[in-house]
Amino acid sequence: MRVYVLLFNPGTENEGIHTLKLKDEDRNVVLMFESEEDATRYGLLLEAQDFLSPNVEEIESEEVEEFCEEANYDCVIVPEGTLAIPPEAVLEATDWQAEGEVPPAEEEAEPPSDMSGTELDAIRQRLEKLL
Template identity: 55%
Template sequence: MTGTMITPMRVFVLIFNAGTDNEGIHTIRVGDRNKILMFESEDDALRFALMLEAQDFPTPKVEAIDAEEIKEFCQSANYDWEIIPENSALIVPPEINVEETDWKPDAQDDSVPEKQESQQEQEFSDSELESIRRRLEGLL
């Protein structure tokens, strides 16, 4: 039997507090929507991360992840996504960052302040987030 095996497309995304309970993925705000940028090139993702750092944003870690996993995450979180082609025009972070993020840049695992919202309003439970993280780590 002959056939071709389709290799999953790997993209690079920016992760804050990688490997902690306070992990977060970088998004940009477009209108009232969040968008995850998926870079085809690790160098382009690193360049974007350095530009964020230059804007006094916490330094993200660049991680390779299967594009389909990110798309599934975006669908479940009601986020948009965009693939940034390798060698495309230089992507620059927005001049203005959100005032308050969904994650705390300096929080330790046990000292993450609780949000003042009910469990119903929270998008993902801790067990769902852990499951997503395990699936994403399994791809690496």
């Protein structure tokens, strides 16, 4: 059976799939939509909550089930016509980055808030003169 899932950065090595974490569970759940329209609507609701824009991708349900088994995730079929609504709280940190986003470890360090840019430039110039 063909289903629709929400992917971020599809086709890249930084690809991610949308999952939910249920309140009383410690496992992630992948939603498999029977209808492309329902999946698109859910993606738009995610965007309205300031989440990144997902791509709706058609895939064989068996592939999703295999992925979920390997990743220790659960999967759920969302029947056509079901108005699935994303939870209000969204996960701030993901296992993947938005396309073009720099991972936190690679970001340039912010200067301490008690030093101005001018003070830092002066220190940098003195250090360069030592070299």
